[in-house]
Amino acid sequence: MSLSPLLDQLERALRCLPGVGQRTASRMALHLLDRDRDRGLHLAQALEAALTQIGTCEQCAVPSETALCRFCADSTRDAGLWCVVSSPADVLAMEHAGLYRGRYYCLQGTLSPLDGRGPEDIGLPRLYARVAEEQPSELIIALPSTVEGEATTFQIQVSLKETVRITRLAQGVPVGGDLGQLDATTLSHALLSRTEVPR
Amino acid sequence: MSLSPLLDQLERALRCLPGVGQRTASRMALHLLDRDRDRGLHLAQALEAALTQIGTCEQCAVPSETALCRFCADSTRDAGLWCVVSSPADVLAMEHAGLYRGRYYCLQGTLSPLDGRGPEDIGLPRLYARVAEEQPSELIIALPSTVEGEATTFQIQVSLKETVRITRLAQGVPVGGDLGQLDATTLSHALLSRTEVPR
Numbered sequence: 001m002s003l004s005p006l007l008d009q010l011e012r013a014l015r016c017l018p019g020v021g022q023r024t025a026s027r028m029a030l031h032l033l034d035r036d037r038d039r040g041l042h043l044a045q046a047l048e049a050a051l052t053q054i055g056t057c058e059q060c061a062v063p064s065e066t067a068l069c070r071f072c073a074d075s076t077r078d079a080g081l082w083c084v085v086s087s088p089a090d091v092l093a094m095e096h097a098g099l100y101r102g103r104y105y106c107l108q109g110t111l112s113p114l115d116g117r118g119p120e121d122i123g124l125p126r127l128y129a130r131v132a133e134e135q136p137s138e139l140i141i142a143l144p145s146t147v148e149g150e151a152t153t154f155q156i157q158v159s160l161k162e163t164v165r166i167t168r169l170a171q172g173v174p175v176g177g178d179l180g181q182l183d184a185t186t187l188s189h190a191l192l193s194r195t196e197v198p199r
Numbered sequence: 200m201s202l203s204p205l206l207d208q209l210e211r212a213l214r215c216l217p218g219v220g221q222r223t224a225s226r227m228a229l230h231l232l233d234r235d236r237d238r239g240l241h242l243a244q245a246l247e248a249a250l251t252q253i254g255t256c257e258q259c260a261v262p263s264e265t266a267l268c269r270f271c272a273d274s275t276r277d278a279g280l281w282c283v284v285s286s287p288a289d290v291l292a293m294e295h296a297g298l299y300r301g302r303y304y305c306l307q308g309t310l311s312p313l314d315g316r317g318p319e320d321i322g323l324p325r326l327y328a329r330v331a332e333e334q335p336s337e338l339i340i341a342l343p344s345t346v347e348g349e350a351t352t353f354q355i356q357v358s359l360k361e362t363v364r365i366t367r368l369a370q371g372v373p374v375g376g377d378l379g380q381l382d383a384t385t386l387s388h389a390l391l392s393r394t395e396v397p398r
Contacts, residue, residue, distance in 0.1 A: 032246070033287070051236045
């Protein structure tokens with residue numbers, strides 16, 4: 001049941017947004033229609049501009065509307081340090097942390113044979129070619145701590161260990177983490193990778 | 200901090216949606232970019248179509264892209280019974296309840312002198328003119344149970360009580376409502392409007 005076919009169509013279209021179900025879509029559509037038509041039209045233009053013009057950086061596959069992304073184009077960043085991530089969101093998370101000043105390499109997800117995602121699908125051959133070409137001094141693997149992430153990390157390690165120094169993010173107790181709430185695997189990792197307390 | 204200016208612009212534009220803050224907008228933008236460009240572009244078209252083509256019904260001010268909305272155009276509905284609501288969402292709520300088979304009149308909100316919303320701003324003069332013209336048999340007031348809603352109901356009552364029979368939705372205990380959780384005003388209303396139990 002809806003007020004008009006176009007409104008109905010807008011509600012269905014809004015459900016492509018993650019986390020937006022039928023009721024939220026209906027509320028959003030009526031809000032835009034009733035109070036915010038200008039900003040709604042601006043959203044339509046922004047969507048079209050972003051989705052038609054944003055491609056990927058030719059060096060590191062991070063989303064970008066220019067040939068080089070802002071990280072590869074930034075000459076103040078360390079061009080020899082590459083951080084391998086599995087999604088653009090992880091680039092944002094690393095940038096948000098604020099410490100990292102190198103470049104990125106963005107894979108299209110992680111290896112998952114069950115879902116039919118092999119090395120080509122996530123862009124591993126291209127990473128290997130880029131590493132052979134540019135010879136970075138260090139590759140920091142920052143893939144998710146999941147079975148798929150571990151498998152992808154292993155694959156990269158096997159293929160590139162002769163070519164480049166490979167490191168990965170430390171695993172351990174998160175800051176503010178409560179030992180009692182922590183899973184056994186993380187705690188074991190934290191124990192094995194314990195660090196010396198200076199005297 | 201964002202990956203590209205266009206993505207940044209899309210994230211800002213997405214925040215016109217109700218309930219969407221910075222993190223949600225960022226997640227939505229990356230989701231569309233990464234996995235759902237086609238549906239994102241479809242959303243852009245649906246937004247533009249709806250926001251440029253939907254006007255209001257010339258009889259009852261319900262949003263519609265045709266001169267008459269689907270309720271006024273439906274000859275099986277009772278044209279002499281009008282339900283006065285303060286927003287298109289309330290039309291949907293009434294329709295969802297499923298019992299009502301009359302027409303609607305949609306005001307643009309409720310009277311609120313503090314926010315500078317007077318009778319003209321919410322379309323009261325037009326309602327009075329339409330009532331004088333069409334002479335419906337009954338006006339059912341279904342405005343929100345707030346101070347502003349009550350003030351608007353009172354204003355309509357004063358202006359139209361000589362012209363048309365005016366009723367309003369019953370106030371009382373909601374179905375499934377727990378008396379212990381109910382506010383005192385609602386409970387007093389329910390007590391004053393108590394109904395006879397058939398013997």
